[in-house]
Amino acid sequence: MRKFDVNTVRKDFPLLARQVYGKPLVYFDNGATAQKPQVVIDRINQFYKEENANIHRGVHHLSQVGTDLYEESRKTIQGFLNAKFSEEIIFTKGTTDSINLVAFGYSKMLKPGDEVLITEMEHHSNIVPWQMACEYSGATCKYIPLNEKGELDLSQIDSLINSNTKVVAVTHVSNSLGTINPIEKLIEKAHKVGARILIDGAQSLQHFKVDVQALDVDFYVFSGHKLFGPTGTGILYGKKEALDQLPPYQGGGDMIKEVKMRGTTYNELPHKFEAGTPNIAGGIALKTAIDYFDSFDIQDLQKYEQELLEYAESEIKKLGGIRIIGEADEKVSVLSFVVDGAHHFDVGTLLDKQGIAVRTGHHCTQPVMDFFGISGTVRASFAFYNTKEEIDQFIQALKRALTMLG
């Protein structure tokens, strides 16, 4: 296990040393995507320089090397999530792709009268595919509402999850609020009525450990790029029997057993859901990213990130005129806020010009913004390579922005 020291860790991420507009970059947009350690960048380079070949079909040496590396990565991810079988790990383009794969399958399996349950705090990528599945199948889409703290309001849960519910889709952590949801409880309730449950882990695995077997979750999805890996990589974990029930999503090479002009039989898991040439370099480098991340004690990272969050929250409150959006009891290191009398676009622009990278807007969660009666927030999301000094720079920059906008 590697000892966590932020100053050493920062040196692993070359981009953190750069400047923007002549100022040192303060990167607080980790919720959108995380920076990549040198080992991940090197791994991608190495693949294209020394190992590039298509996988799963060649007889030649390099094709076998690539196939082995790709399948090794699948095993690493299996271990990372503690999945029972490696074929339960499906490579996708990202969280959105993973959800669409499952929702497409359900659009073929749902019937009028069936219900899909999502929540008011979902990212659009965990709303729209389900609305589409309902539109195509005639099923109904319902949602669990929010409360003022930005948590799920579970007071009506026993009527929302009922015998008509066929699938529940919930985010583990809210991208715009930081709220950690009580998914154990929702998994249990979904299973009680015989429904399947999908958990969106895009914002969770970079902050805490997830064990899919202990959770007994049916589908768990995440993106590689938020976990310090390459963009265009993602994972769908699905219980074997749940994946076997789903029809294939895309047709093409690799996903077939036999193709005749009169029809096709489909390949076994995981290949049934992996049509076409995948992002091979990305898939291989995702293993490197997970190995890197897993070399730390996650408790150390978690503790440090919570310190950053608490420090940022206490410092920002001193400024006055700031309203924090998302004050759940259980939160990851996400600080979303609005400023009295100032538009989030103005605040974000003036922070940017001082070297501070934050995200502004509705963060693809318009229902959350509607719930709070706002058009958007400024969101600072911290990773374990951020520092208190950076938070000080952010607060100074925010002060200056507010003076200018006041």
Place this chain on the structure above:
Amino acid sequence: MKIEEIENEIIDEFGVYDDWMDKYEYIIELGKDLDLIQEANKTDDKLIKGCQSRVWLDSEMKDGVLKFYADSDAIITKGIISLLLRVFSGQKPEDIVTAELDFIDKIGLQEHLSPTRANGLLSMVKQIKLLALQNVEK
């Protein structure tokens, strides 16, 4: 003044700033002088929706020139609109239609007019051109 002359004037004004924050301080100031659209005219058909900020735009033909009035919920957007209106408002429609907007690039604000920025400004420029086109004497 001709459109191109006004553009050059703006480029000169911005030439004195080498610090980004000073530049934005000036943009914010400019927003305060914007010819505001009347509150009663802020109807949905005058609204240009962006992902980040909203822009309202109104126009009237008077003595052969096109006058524009606008507003935005974001102050920086308002400042940039005020630059655009300084260039376009009070010009002949045919001149507006053919005008190039090089000055935005030259003063370093091109990011605000990129299609992915989605702050309503690019749509506003298109709307200004469209209104001008409709008013070109046939």
